[in-house]
Amino acid sequence: MTSEECPVPLGSISSAGPGQNEEYSSAQADDIIEEMGPGDDVSIGSDLSTLVVPFPELAPVVFFCLKQTTCPRNCLVNTWFERISIMVILLNCVTLGMYQPCENIDCTSDRCQILQAFDAFIYIFFALEMVVKMVALGIFGRRCYLGDTWNRLDFFIVMAGMVEYSLDLQNINLSAIRTVRVLRPLKAINRVPSMRILVNLLLDTLPMLGNVLLLCFFVFFIFGIIGVQLWAGLLRNRCYPEENFTVPSGMTLPAPYYRPEEDDERPFICSLASDNGIMSCTDVPARREGGRICCLDKEDALHRQALGLSPEPLANSSGAGEAIGLCINWNQYYTRCHTGNTNPHKGAINFDNIVYAWIVIFQVITLEGWVEIMYYVMDAHSFYNFIYFILLIIIGSFFMINLCLVVIATQFSETKQREHQLMQEQRAQCLSSSTLASMAEPGDCYEEIFQLVCHVLRKAKRRSAALYYTLRGKPPPAGGGRGNRRGGGNVNGERHHLRHPRYCIHIFYFPCHSVSAVSVAFHCPHQNKQDHDSQPLANSISLSVPQNPEDCPICALSLKEGVRAVGDSANGEENEEDAVKETSKEENHLEERGDGERKRKRTCFGHCKDLWNGMRRKLWGIVESKYFSRGIMIAILINTISMGIEHHNQPEELTNVLEICNIVFTSMFTLEMILKLTAFGFFEYLRNPYNIFDGIIVIISVCEIIGQADGGLSVLRTFRLLRVIKLVRFMPALRRQLVVLMKTMDNVATFCMLLMLFIFIFSILGMHIFGCKFSLKTEAGDTVPDRKNFDSLLWAIVTVFQILTQEDWNMVLYNGMASTSPCAALYFVALMTFGNYVLFNLLVAILVEGFQAEGDANRSYSDDDRSSCNFDDSDKQKDSLHLSGECYLPQLHCIFFLCFRIQKMLEAYRPDWCETREDWSVFLFSPQNKFRQICQSIIAHKLFDYVVLAFIFSNCITVALERPKILQGSLERVFLTISNYIFTAIFVGEMTLKVVSMGLYMGEQAYLRSSWNILDGFLVFVSLIDIVVSMAGGAKILGVLRVLRLLRTLRPLRVISRAPGLKLVVETLITSLKPIGNIVLICCAFFIIFGILGVQLFKGKFFYCLGPDVKNITNKSDCLQANYKWVHHKYNFDNLGQALMSLFVLASKDGWVNIMYHGLDAVGVDQQPITNNNPWMLLYFISFLLIVSFFVLNMFVGVVVENFHKCRQHQEVEEAKRREEKRQRRMEKKRRTVPNPRAQKLPYYASYGNMRLMIHTLCTNHYLDLIITFIICINVITMSLEHYNQPHSLDLALKYCNYFFTSMFVLEAVLKLIAFGVRRFFKDRWNQLDLAIVLLSVMGITLEEIEISAALPINPTIIRIMRVLRIARVLKLLKMATGMRALLDTVVQALPQVGNLGLLFMLLFFIYAALGVELFGELVCNEDYPCEGMSRHATFENFGMAFLTLFQVSTGDNWNGIMKDTLRECPPDHGTDVDYACNPSLQFISPMYFVSFVLTAQFVLINVVVAVLMKHLDDSNKEAQEEAEMDAEIELELAQGTLCCMGAQRGQETEDVCDMQSLLRTRDHITPVTPARLCTHQHK
DSSP, X not given: OOTTTSOOOHHHHXXXXXXXXXXXXXXXXXXXXXXXXXXXXXXXXXXXXXXXXSOTTSOSEETTTEETTSHHHHHHOOHHHHHHHHHHHHHHHHHHHTOOTTTTTSOOSHHHHHHHHHHHHHXXXXXXXXXXXXXXXXXXXXXXXXXXXXXXXXXXXXXHHHHHHXXXXXXXXXXXXHGGGGGGGGHHHHHSHHHHHHHHHHHHTHHHHHHHHHHHHHHHHXXXXXXXXXXXXXXXXEEEEOXXXXXXXXXXXXXXXXXXXXXXXXXXXXXXXXXXXXXXGGGOOOOEETTEEOOBOHHHHHHHHHTTSOSOGGGGTOHHHHHHTOSBOGGGGEEEEEEOSOOHHHHXXXXXXXXXXHHHHHHHHTTSSHHHHHHHHHHHTBGGGHHHHHHHIIIIIIIIIHHHHHHHHHHHHHHHHHHHHHHHHHHHHHOOSSTTOOSSOOOOHHHHHHHHHHHHHHHHHHHHHHHHHHHHTOOXXXXXSHHHXXXXXXXXXXXXXXXXXXXXXXXXXXXXXXXXXXXXXXXXXXXXXXXXXXXXXXXXXXXXXXXXXXXXXXXXXXXXHHHHHHHOGGGTTOOXXXXXXXXXXXXXXXXXXXXXXXXHHHSHHHHHHHHHHHHHHHHHHXXXXXXXXXXXXXXXXXXXXXXXXXXXXXXXXXXXXXXXHHHHHHHHHHHHHHHHHHHHOXXXXXXXXXXXXXXXXXXXXXXXXXXXXXXXXXXXXXXGGGHHHHGGGGOHHHHHHHHHHHHTHHHHHHHHHHHHHHHHHHHHHHHHHHTTOOEEEOTTSOEEEOSSXXXXXXXXXXHHHHHHTTSSHHHHHHHHHHHSOGGGHHHHHHHHIIIIIIIHHHHHHHHHHHHHHHHHHHHHHHHHHHHOTTSOHHHHHHHHHHHSOOSSOOOOHHHHHHXXXXXHHHHTTOOHHHHHTTTSBTTTBOTTOHHHHHHHHHHHSHHHHHHHHXXXXXXXXXXXXXXXXXXXXXXXXXXXXXXXXXXXXXXXXXXHHHHHHHOSSSSTTOGGGSHHHHHHHXXXXXHHHHHHHHHTTOOGGGGGHHHHGGGGGGGGGGGGGGOHHHHHHHHHXXXXXXXXXXXXXXXXXXXXXXXXXXXXXXXXOOEEXXXXXXXXXXXXXXXXXXXXXXXXXXXXXXXXXXXXXXXXXXXXXXXXXXHHHHHHHOOSTTBOOOTTSOGGGHHHHHHHIIIIIIIITTHHHHHHHHHHHHHHHHHHHHHHHHHHHHHHHHHHHHHHHSOOTTTOSSOXXXXXXXXXXXXXXXXXXXXXXXXXHHHHHHHHHHHHTOXXXXXXXXXXXXXXXXXXXXXXXXXXXHHHHHHHHHHHHHHSHHHHHHHHHHHHHHHHXXXXXXXXXXXXXXXXXXXXXXXXXXXXXXXXXXXXXXXXXXXXXXXHHHHXXXXXXXXXXXXXXXXXXXXXXXXXXXOOOSSSSOOSSOXXXXXXXXXXXXXXXXXXXXXXXXXXXXXXHHTOOOOTTTTTOSSOOOOTTHHHHHHHHHHHHHIIIIIIIHHHHHHHHXXXXXXXXXXXXXXXXHHHHHHHHHHHSXXXXXXXXXXXXXXXXXXXXXXXXXXXXXXXXXXXXXXXXOOO
């Protein structure tokens, strides 16, 4: 929405000052005249007074009679109106939030009555507000009430309320209309300008997002129809007893079909005889009771009955039977697989019709719980169904959802610039003429507040002085008053008049100077400016003691001021305005000091003052020195370590040592604060925000130590952690990243407001829909509310937040659908779509934009960092090296220098023959040596690399065949061992060849001079060690070394340097390492802070009692008395290591909800947890998620994208060249499509008969395409009507529909064949697609007919596949949807680079899968050792399963469960247990394995996909522009040709024109081209 459309809110109109109105009135007089139109009789000449209206933004006349000065209108425009409105909206939010769904069912309580009264009052207010605005603004028209979108929203809310109240009077309760109230908080958006901008931005992205949505629909339709065709009703399959199975009297089957659990949440789905799924009813496990397998059968039970014993001893729960397992194994009788009535997860998961299929597809795309659905389908239908799901995830999740992000991010930067200009204009109007006003951008928030406070204090000081003198009846002294000063000395006057312009110039023209340079250059008439400029910045410290302060007191101070500004490392980004302002303040003191200088010197007081000043100067020097800073930095590091050592069950001595440490460090930091305060003075100290931060921490720490003596205030301990953040001051690279964070802070704050509003609205909506409806049955049989519920505002907000993090949201969905109706899925889908794919992508867009803007400003920051005095020169050189934003890695000078030194030292001892054999290979083979020449010719052969590559690939295959369970003497083991020897020999041979031909180290081309060769050599070396160890029968752990050989698969990366696309991707990854490292450091800081905090909050509290009945157990001793186990959760906060692991799981947003619940339930050390014992702990978990998961981790995207752009700048030249060539080629091609009149005398259809010509005209007509499109749409709808158990009549109807549609497509194809002829028909790709579709459809129909008439036996699977292939018809729609085609083009263009990424992914997966098989291949999951993440499907038993499991981990679905299973503790007697494979070292290896994999796969590589897509979307936009330009160019060329239609060859030309017309029409399908535009061909 642009500024003209958006009427200014009433409040802002009246607040405009008189000056503003004058500015406006001239500019908008024309608008007003236009607005009044011809109906209003206004003559400009006669009555200009009507134009100068009080409020030029408003319509001059509304309701044909009310002018702006008429009575009701002029009263209504008031500043307070908006403010009251905002207050009422806030009040409404409060009343909405106080709704309690469990109690307010019939609204009898007083509380409910009061809320209803409030609600009525608020509604009346909103209605009144609407009326008032309508009177003030008018109703219809551009600047009137309904001209604004936000006002329309208000109008809709008021109208819905009216409907609701009128229905209430009729006693009809429509809850749907009641829920419209929920939208009222949206009114707040319009009242907050920055929030309005963000929302407008989102509205701007809608057209492009619409295309993405269409693409989604495409994917949903295609995959949905495939799912319904293949798997309708299959998820209902269960194992039943045989049909003639009878149960002996007195006994009952436990369940009508086999259920693994009581509630049948996760059923056992079997495969029918016609399908070949993984599970059949023979796989049903034996029944277990009391941990033992049941061993009786039906006959035994009958026999026991005959003997008069109870058939099942365990039914009477006698302890005796338990030992033997005397119970009937009913499960052996469930042998018949049959389709039942229920679907998994309360009926929510199935493919019975297209809508349910869509719910499943949406869930798969959100990557939550998709694995489970895939396993169900694999169990029921076929193992190979995983292809469907993996394709869906790659297309849906990795492409489409990232397209959403890319579209929002590209749109964001455009809209931001536009809105920014608007804001600038508004700010220019709002600025008052106070001393604080300036035309430049304001500094950060802190600067502004600080200046305001200084300003107020100064004013107060002046006023109080003036008051004092007036009370005493004396005139104020000459230097004191403001007026005197303004007219005073030359310097003063100059300063006062020039302060503002000087400041502006400074901001706009001198961004890179240090503050001191400017302040000295301007304020100091005495000091020579040249010395200052000629000195390098680094030496500016030497200026801190001026040579002759008496000459120029102002200089002395401003100089000192300047040095401080340059010297203070923490203040690199400080706004220069302060320096200028503060100097002016200091000058006042100096003037006052100047008069009394001589007198004071004589007094003792004067001597003390001088001494004090001297001491301050010395202190200043100490505090500003780099050693002081480094000392503080080391202290902070040691303090952090001392805080991190704390853990559960720590010895008493350690606790005492840590207490003493705390006192020591606190006193150190207090001393630092006192020194700085003394050196800088109070105002100077406060000016730097870092100092305030330090000061607050020191004060809190001191309070805490004092409080501890009294035995309280343990809460304040947590604030000590913030010292970690102080480290940031000492790392310039990090500081720059933080600057980016700070720069985006205003947008992020607005985003957070928007997010809160969004969560609030959806929480209240959820309370209205699902309040008090979610319940769970406990094991004891009670019904309790589910923990994820909407029963109160707090839990509704937590649940909505949890759905937004995508964790376990599917469980809430299943509950919602089961407890209300399947339509509830709409609520969750809307919440996920808007929240996750729009709002959170907006956050990423904000951060990406911040980084891109920062990329341009990088150079100025590098200057700033170089001037920072905390680093010596060598540091600075290194720093500037790092800061050069180039796309190659900065070389490490120190290492080379060191090597060089060593080489020089060794040269003295080098024997003479070394020099003579300098160019010999390994000092053995001379360049003329026959053997060496043969080696060189072999290596130079073009097939050499390919042969090596072939060996590498075959080696990969043998590595993939490895698994731990191969028996030692078996044929497979022997084959693998021998192939290992052979490959090692081959690679040793290759290495030898290379070393002999190129030399090992000496010479430019030597083997070890290439990093790829170093990698190869290392791997060969490892293989040799491996063989030696295995021959010696060495330790098992070296088997893991075999995996290092996999790194040979990195060999194909050599292709990189030859493929520019892949080169760019890999370069991006390598250059992103440093900035990503910085972000990882920021993450680490937050992780450590939250980790230490977590240890202090939760250490020792994550234990619980494990046993059958723990209701009455309150602590550890009760638990052990009852012979139960006292165990801790796998993810806990007992020490810093465990805490960091738990936080990493939290940050990856997978499984965080359970950790949060454990935290909420924790009571104390050795206490049994109680549900929701401490809800305040929510703050800890949610703040961590917001800060780290959403904010810091999304910076990864920003960094990768920014680096991608940076790297592209280096390739821009080549790219521009390539693009130009491509453009030339396309121009040529286009010119060729324009027919040449000489080469082709007649158009191809000149010889057609009348009939064929008619058909040709029909086929080239645009309307035919529209009709076909319409038919396809109807066909898609009929295809999606199919469902499970559909009535026979629908079957018949769909069959006839299919006949009809097929015949239409056949007819279309036949007509086109007749019209264009065979050759021309097949030239067009779309025609080829059409023909393929027609043939498939006809084939499908014939096969179906053959099957019905039973003429030939046909496999039903083939028919099913033929039916599925009908979906190809949908693709014909792409011919029409141009916007969507553009998006698809983007994806298609990005495919090569994404393919390169895919190769990197495959490599990563390959290495980790082989490692996984080595490490976790023997882990078992069974009844005795249950698993949380691994299952019979997700294992590391062999390479294929490991690959699939890693794919699951990379999508983040329950990876923490899989890691938990690998972290098993070995039981004490694990040596005797055969089943239980366990490796104690996994405790340490497993977290490293999973964390490194998740980091690379989820955080880095996926973000490169985003960067690639962004680049290509940019490119495709450019290309579309070029295409349009080319068309215009060709048309121009054609139009400049002679007006051929008039010439002698008139007949021929006309035909040419027609021919050309039809050609263009068939190409564009858009507009028939007029002959005038086409009399085109230039006659040579």
